[in-house]
Amino acid sequence: xxxxVRSAVAHLVSSSGTQSQRPKSPDLPNTxxxxxxxxxxxxxxxxxSGREAGAPPKTAExxxxxxxxxxxQLSPGGLRRADDHAGRAVQSPPETGRRLPWSTxxxxxxxxxxxxxxxxxxxxxxxxxxxxxxxPGANQxxxxxxxxxxxxxxxxxxxxxxxxxLHRHIREQLKDIVEILQDRSPPPLCLPSTPxxxxxxxxxxxxxxxxxxxxxxxxxxxxxxxxxxxSAFQLMDEQMAQERHGHQVEGGCCALVVVYLLGxxxxxxxxxxxxxxIRNGEIIPMSREFxxxxxxxxxxLLGFLKPELLGSExxxxxxxxRVQPKELGQRMLxxxxxxxxxxxxxxxxxxxRFPLVCGEGKKARVMATIGVTRGLGDxxxxxxxSTLPIKPFLSCFPExxxxxxxxxxxxxxxxxxxxxxxxxxxxxxxxxxxxxxxVLSVYEPNDPSRYTALAQTLVLGARGxxxxxxxxxxxxxxxxxxxxxxxxxxxxxxxxxxx
Amino acid sequence: xxxxVRSAVAHLVSSSGTQSQRPKSPDLPNTxxxxxxxxxxxxxxxxxSGREAGAPPKTAExxxxxxxxxxxQLSPGGLRRADDHAGRAVQSPPETGRRLPWSTxxxxxxxxxxxxxxxxxxxxxxxxxxxxxxxPGANQxxxxxxxxxxxxxxxxxxxxxxxxxLHRHIREQLKDIVEILQDRSPPPLCLPSTPxxxxxxxxxxxxxxxxxxxxxxxxxxxxxxxxxxxSAFQLMDEQMAQERHGHQVEGGCCALVVVYLLGxxxxxxxxxxxxxxIRNGEIIPMSREFxxxxxxxxxxLLGFLKPELLGSExxxxxxxxRVQPKELGQRMLxxxxxxxxxxxxxxxxxxxRFPLVCGEGKKARVMATIGVTRGLGDxxxxxxxSTLPIKPFLSCFPExxxxxxxxxxxxxxxxxxxxxxxxxxxxxxxxxxxxxxxVLSVYEPNDPSRYTALAQTLVLGARGxxxxxxxxxxxxxxxxxxxxxxxxxxxxxxxxxxx
Numbered sequence: 001x002x003x004x005v006r007s008a009v010a011h012l013v014s015s016s017g018t019q020s021q022r023p024k025s026p027d028l029p030n031t032x033x034x035x036x037x038x039x040x041x042x043x044x045x046x047x048x049s050g051r052e053a054g055a056p057p058k059t060a061e062x063x064x065x066x067x068x069x070x071x072x073q074l075s076p077g078g079l080r081r082a083d084d085h086a087g088r089a090v091q092s093p094p095e096t097g098r099r100l101p102w103s104t105x106x107x108x109x110x111x112x113x114x115x116x117x118x119x120x121x122x123x124x125x126x127x128x129x130x131x132x133x134x135x136p137g138a139n140q141x142x143x144x145x146x147x148x149x150x151x152x153x154x155x156x157x158x159x160x161x162x163x164x165x166l167h168r169h170i171r172e173q174l175k176d177i178v179e180i181l182q183d184r185s186p187p188p189l190c191l192p193s194t195p196x197x198x199x200x201x202x203x204x205x206x207x208x209x210x211x212x213x214x215x216x217x218x219x220x221x222x223x224x225x226x227x228x229x230x231s232a233f234q235l236m237d238e239q240m241a242q243e244r245h246g247h248q249v250e251g252g253c254c255a256l257v258v259v260y261l262l263g264x265x266x267x268x269x270x271x272x273x274x275x276x277x278i279r280n281g282e283i284i285p286m287s288r289e290f291x292x293x294x295x296x297x298x299x300x301l302l303g304f305l306k307p308e309l310l311g312s313e314x315x316x317x318x319x320x321x322r323v324q325p326k327e328l329g330q331r332m333l334x335x336x337x338x339x340x341x342x343x344x345x346x347x348x349x350x351x352x353r354f355p356l357v358c359g360e361g362k363k364a365r366v367m368a369t370i371g372v373t374r375g376l377g378d379x380x381x382x383x384x385x386s387t388l389p390i391k392p393f394l395s396c397f398p399e400x401x402x403x404x405x406x407x408x409x410x411x412x413x414x415x416x417x418x419x420x421x422x423x424x425x426x427x428x429x430x431x432x433x434x435x436x437x438x439v440l441s442v443y444e445p446n447d448p449s450r451y452t453a454l455a456q457t458l459v460l461g462a463r464g465x466x467x468x469x470x471x472x473x474x475x476x477x478x479x480x481x482x483x484x485x486x487x488x489x490x491x492x493x494x495x496x497x498x499x
Numbered sequence: 500x501x502x503x504v505r506s507a508v509a510h511l512v513s514s515s516g517t518q519s520q521r522p523k524s525p526d527l528p529n530t531x532x533x534x535x536x537x538x539x540x541x542x543x544x545x546x547x548s549g550r551e552a553g554a555p556p557k558t559a560e561x562x563x564x565x566x567x568x569x570x571x572q573l574s575p576g577g578l579r580r581a582d583d584h585a586g587r588a589v590q591s592p593p594e595t596g597r598r599l600p601w602s603t604x605x606x607x608x609x610x611x612x613x614x615x616x617x618x619x620x621x622x623x624x625x626x627x628x629x630x631x632x633x634x635p636g637a638n639q640x641x642x643x644x645x646x647x648x649x650x651x652x653x654x655x656x657x658x659x660x661x662x663x664x665l666h667r668h669i670r671e672q673l674k675d676i677v678e679i680l681q682d683r684s685p686p687p688l689c690l691p692s693t694p695x696x697x698x699x700x701x702x703x704x705x706x707x708x709x710x711x712x713x714x715x716x717x718x719x720x721x722x723x724x725x726x727x728x729x730s731a732f733q734l735m736d737e738q739m740a741q742e743r744h745g746h747q748v749e750g751g752c753c754a755l756v757v758v759y760l761l762g763x764x765x766x767x768x769x770x771x772x773x774x775x776x777i778r779n780g781e782i783i784p785m786s787r788e789f790x791x792x793x794x795x796x797x798x799x800l801l802g803f804l805k806p807e808l809l810g811s812e813x814x815x816x817x818x819x820x821r822v823q824p825k826e827l828g829q830r831m832l833x834x835x836x837x838x839x840x841x842x843x844x845x846x847x848x849x850x851x852r853f854p855l856v857c858g859e860g861k862k863a864r865v866m867a868t869i870g871v872t873r874g875l876g877d878x879x880x881x882x883x884x885s886t887l888p889i890k891p892f893l894s895c896f897p898e899x900x901x902x903x904x905x906x907x908x909x910x911x912x913x914x915x916x917x918x919x920x921x922x923x924x925x926x927x928x929x930x931x932x933x934x935x936x937x938v939l940s941v942y943e944p945n946d947p948s949r950y951t952a953l954a955q956t957l958v959l960g961a962r963g964x965x966x967x968x969x970x971x972x973x974x975x976x977x978x979x980x981x982x983x984x985x986x987x988x989x990x991x992x993x994x995x996x997x998x
Contacts, residue, residue: 173842189831193830217820219841224842229840321715341721341723341727343726344675
C-alpha cells in the first residue's frame, strides 16, 4: 500500500476541532438505519471469548509500537529482523511451533524502505460464535475459520486495529443469526424486539414467514452471512472513527477477509488486495480491486450530487490531463459520472479545478491523495494543504463473493491465495498459478509445510533479490518494494479435514 | 413494455405548472457540462441530410396518431391489420419491396390487448456523416449502419420520437470527430474553439497530443464513438423534455441501438431489451438489463443522498416485504445502498414508508410505478396520487459494448439478435440460439429472406398461438402478451458485403 497515499502522512492530524466540521460520510446510513446491535459492538480492548485464539488485548502504549502477527511467534530479535529494510527476510510461522488453523500457509516481507515499519497486518483464527440465546436444549453455537489481510497506509494503526478486532465484529453480527443459519427453513423476515431480551429465547416468538403477507422476497442463508460481514466492516470503521483520537488509530487499511462457515468460503474485499482460487490449474477470481479507476463513476456521481464535498478546489469531471488556463474556450476531451466514453466540451473556468479523479494505474488518485477507494479508517485524511476531508469518498463496504466448497471435489493442490497489492504489482494470476503448480508438486500431498513453502516462494518471487539499484526479479525487472503478505489456504488435502 | 408502468398513464399530466417544480435530474450534468454541440441538436422535424434514408418528417398531427416503422411499407389496410389485437399478425418488410440495409431481418407483433397500440418502434438506416469541415481535399465523410429498437411505455410518443431522431443525434455527435476517427494517430486531447469556426478548418490548429504536458490518459477511437453515442442519448432525452408539452411526447421508452462504424458494432442499451450474438452456436451477451433489481443500489444511493426526492412517502431502505405498523420495535431484515446481503434492524417510524424499490422480477418497481430504470422520456411521470417526479431516478445513459467484426471469421449463420422484452419474457438465450440453428439451416446461405424468416419464427414462437384463455406456447405455457420486436443482423454472409 506504499505510494497509495501521497503526502498524506504529513496531513494526518489528530485535531479535535475538525471532527464536527467533517461532513458525515454519505456512504454510511444514519445511525438509526444501522443494525441495532451497534451498542454491543466490542470495544478495544475487547473481552475475549472462551475458544477464541489470538493475541491478548494490548494496551494503547504497546499498540502504538511496531508489531507483527502473533502467529509468527517472533522473539524480540526476530521482530528486529522482520523490521529490517536492508535484509528483507521473509517471515513465516515457525515449523516447530503451533501451526496455523486449516493447514494455512503464510509468508510476509517488509518493504524496501518506503515506510518505517511493515504496515501490512494479518490474522488467522478459529472463532466460536455463541448464540445470544442461553436456553438449555437450544441449538449449539457455530465455529467459523477466519483469515484477514490488512494493508495499511499512512501509518499502521488502522491495519493493526482491524487485525485484532474485525473478526470479533463479525462474531457479534453472527451471534444474532446462529440458530437461523442452522435451521433449513427460510430465515424469518421479522424477529421480536432486540436480541437477548427474554422474548427472544422463546423460539415461538419468531415471526414465521407464513404470517407475513405476500409478496415477499426470498432471503437466503448466504445473504444473511454476507449482510453480517458487511455490517461488521461498517461497525469496525465506526469504531475507528470513535477511537481515532484516544488511541492514535493512524491511517487506513485495505481489508481482504475470508470467512469459512457451514461449508462455504465468504471472500470479502475492500481495497486493492486480491484473492484467487487455483483449482485443477484453473484460475477463479474471488475479488476485484477498488481503485480510483474502477470506482471512477461512483466517485464522480458523489461529487456531482454533493458538490460541497469538492470545495472550490476540485471538479467532478475527468479530463485526460490537467486543463491549463490558456486553454479556456478551447474544447477538450472529458467524461462525467454517466459516461464510459469521451467527448469534447468547451473549457470553462470551473474546469481549471483539479479533477476529483486523476492519473492512471498505480498512479491514479482521489483528490490527488489516495490510490485506493475502499477500506477501513482514514477518518483524519485530508487533501494536501487543505481541510477538505477525503473520507466521504471512501467506502468501508466490501464486495463479498461466495465459494461453496461442497460443490466441488478438491485435490491437495487446489488453493485459495490471498495477497496484498505488493504481490500483485509485480506478478499476475497466471504466474501465481504456475508457481502453485511448480512448488506443490515438489512436496508430498500430506506434508504440512507445503503451503507455507508456497507462500514463501510467492513472496520471494515478488520481492526479488538485491542487485544494483533495487530488488530485481529474474527477468531483471524491479521487484516489489512494497510490503507483501500472502495467505495460502488449501481447499482440499489436510486443511479440508477441518471442514 | 406493458405492465412496466403501473397506473402511470392516468398520471401523465402535461401541466405547465409542474415543470419548474420538478428537481433537475441529478443524473444529468449541468448544461454547462454538456457537450458544446448542444445548440446544433436537430429539432423536430429535423432537416434531412443528402444520403440519409427514412421517413419524411411528420407533422405534430400525424405523429400523434398510430404509426409503424416506414420500412414495413404498410398500406392503410396493412396498418389496421398490424393494429389488430385479436389476430396479432406478425409484420415484416415485404419480400417484394426495398430490402432493409445489411440484409437485416425484422419482425414484430402487437400485444394481446394490453395497450391500444403497439408501443414498440424500430429504425434501420444507413446514415452519412459529413464533416463540419468543408475544405477541399479534406477527408471524406463516414457512413454508419444503424439499428434501433424502442420499447415504449405509458404511450407511444417517446418511442416514436426516438425512432425518428436518435440516429440524427448520433450523426451530429459524430460530425465533430469524422477526421479524427479516420486518422490512425491518437485523438487530440484539445481542439481550438467550437466546431465549424474558421480556425477549425485548419488542421494545424488541432492541438497535438505532443504539446500537452504529461501525464495524460490515452483515449482510444472506440471511446470517442462510445462518448458520441452516450451524448446523443442525453441530447435526445433533453429534446424530449423540451418538446413534451408542444408535441405531446407521451410516456417513455427503452432504447437498444446498434451502430456499425469502421469495422465495429457498438451496441448501446438503456432499458430491458436485450442483444445477443450467436457465433458458431456460442452465445455472446451484448447487453444487460437495467431494472429496479439490477440498479437497486444506484437508486438507493440517490435516495439516500437526496432524500428530498423521496418526499415523505418513500424510504431508501429495502425490506423483503412491506413493513406493518404493528411491527414497530421488532427487528426486520433490510438492506441499504451499500449492502448486497441482508441484516436485521429495529423497525422505526420512517421504515413504515413505502420502499423506493420493491417487488421481484417483472414485478419490481421504482416508487411503486415503473419497472425499468433506464431509457428516454418519462419527463412527466409522477408517483400515483402524488406530484413526486420519478424521472430523477431514471437514467437516459446506455451501456455500450463493442464487438470488433474484423477480429473473427463469421459464417452466414452468425447473427446479432436484438429483441424487446416481449421476446425475452418467455424465451431465453439458449432457446433463441437453438431457433437460429434450426431456421437458418433450412435456408440457402445466400437466400436474402432467411434473416427475416428467422425474426418471424422468433416472434411467432414467443407470441404463441391462440388457445383458451390466452396465447399459448407449444408447452402450454402462456406466450408473451406484450409487443414483440426483433432484428436479426447477419455478421457474415450477404450482410457482411456492406462492411
